[in-house]
Amino acid sequence: MSTKFFPTKISELHLAMPCTAHDIHIRNFYLSYQERQIFNDFSLKLKGGKWNVLLGRSGVGKSSLLKAIAGLIPPSSYQGTIKAQDGSFLSGHISWMTQDALLLPWLNVLQNVLIGNKLRQLSGTDAISKEKAKSLLADLGLEAYLDMKPDNLSGGMRQRTALARTLLENHPIVLLDEPFSALDAITRSEMHDLTARYLTNKTVVMITHDPLEALKLADRIYVLKGPAIASAEALTPSAKPPRDIKNELLLEEHDILINQLSDTQALS
Structure with missing residues (x-):
């Protein structure tokens, strides 16, 4: 893919x-x-x-x-x-990206990228917005795959998803x-x-x-x-x-x- x-x-x-x-x-x-x-x-x-x-x-x-x-x-x-x-x-x-993508298999691309909000229980202005996440994923060429889960992605797509998650940590x-x-x-x-x-x-x-x-x-x-x-x-x-x-x-x-x-x- x-x-x-x-x-x-x-x-x-x-x-x-x-x-x-x-x-x-x-x-x-x-x-x-x-x-x-x-x-x-x-x-x-x-x-x-x-x-x-x-x-x-x-x-x-x-x-x-x-x-x-x-x-x-x-x-x-x-x-x-x-x-x-x-x-x-x-x-x-610190934001940290490992060699492995470490994506949660039951979450789709957008949910994996926004996992920091859930783990830190962030909401409102403190949370990473879906709009920012979608904009970054579009820049990374993943706009058409937001609803796909890791098993349906290529290795390169999984790595770009992990990169997006890291960049969003800001x-x-x-x-x-x-x-x-x-x-x-x-x-x-x-x-x-x-x-x-x-x-x-x-x-x-x-x-x-x-x-x-x-x-x-x-x-x-x-x-x-x-x-x-x-x-x-x-x-x-x-x-x-x-x-x-x-x-x-x-x-x-x-x-x-x-x-x-x-x-x-x-x-x-």
């Missing part, structure tokens, strides 16, 4: 988003999993209001770091601190774990451009395995290398994102990233 669409506008949802930038400071971070040291005295500053992309080979620890930022790993399970620049905690300021920090992995090449490119516009001025931390995707979207790329990560190699791509992936300079930066990724081992 597929659909062709041309995302050319930004809905009122985007215009209503706040522009507060939140730097994320990770300090002296230690994390082990099943007796394997993943992070070893790791510190990193993720720039507020920008796209920060984590790049690394499978199993290196990218998702573990994102979960720690999201507060999904108990503080008792690691050492170190993860806070905003002013020392405040990040809780309550928090200043947005964590994305391979948000475009289920999309075909054309749809992925369209979603890159659309998501970049929707998340203007947000603090975005995204995981990807694709160096070209990182180079298209990132303000700053961090290459994580195992087996025990003590630091990250940083690259600031040329020009302003989203970029043309056919740009000659960008292709040279792609070679730099490939060399950095090759200089480490893959982990299971």
Whole structure:
């Protein structure tokens, strides 16, 4: 099942988003999993209001770091601190999209996107409106599928539904774990451009395995290398994102990233 669409506008949802930038400071971070040291005295500053992309080979620890930022790993399970620049905690300021769509099978697309209202018992002006949800879903090419349930959607449609749910949360920090992995090449490119516009001025931390995707979207790329990560190699791509992936300079930066990724081992 597929659909062709041309995302050319930004809905009122985007215009209503706040522009507060939140730097994320990770300090002296230690994390082990099943007796394997993943992070070893790791510190990193993720720039507020920008796209920060984590790049690394499978199993290196990218998702573990994102979960720690999201507060999904108990503080008792690691050492170190993860806070905003002013020392405040990040809780309550984060939208999170996992690798899996995690849609409720008994709800349709629109209901899944609005599930936050029900979970938080929001109503009136505090709730996400159906109009905003429908506008965003139209931008994502899902306008004709609002009443369909997840089992009747393609993998790419399910992923776009999960993306819509995340964007509607409208928090200043947005964590994305391979948000475009289920999309075909054309749809992925369209979603890159659309998501970049929707998340203007947000603090975005995204995981990807694709160096070209990182180079298209990132303000700053961090290459994580195992087996025990003590630091990250940083690259600031040329020009302003989203970029043309056919740009000659960008292709040279792609070679730099490939060399950095090759200089480490893959982990299971």
